[in-house]
Amino acid sequence: MEELTIEIPVQVNGKLRAVVQVPKDIDPDTLREAVTTDSKVQASIAGKEIVKVIVVPGKLVNIVVNG
Numbered sequence: 001m002e003e004l005t006i007e008i009p010v011q012v013n014g015k016l017r018a019v020v021q022v023p024k025d026i027d028p029d030t031l032r033e034a035v036t037t038d039s040k041v042q043a044s045i046a047g048k049e050i051v052k053v054i055v056v057p058g059k060l061v062n063i064v065v066n067g
Contacts, residue, residue: 010035011062012044028055035061 003024008031010018018040022031032053035041041063048065055061 006058008035008058009060010038010041011060012041013065014062017041017044024058028057031055031057031061035063 005021006024007019048067052064
């Protein structure tokens with residue numbers, strides 16, 4: 001039986017901060033939204049400016065922050 005969800009590692013400035021479970025067929029914009037609302041990610045980016053969000057669909061999300 002095929003899995004309906006996948007685990008996506010989330011990095012902040014290249015360091016692993018969280019792993020989120022999302023539907024396998026999630027689109028990149030929805031994935032970006034889901035990742036930035038995760039509590040562990042929120043703690044890592046609190047008070048910092050998000051410079052770029054790199055989404056590799058089905059593989060990982062890397063958030064680049066300043067500050």
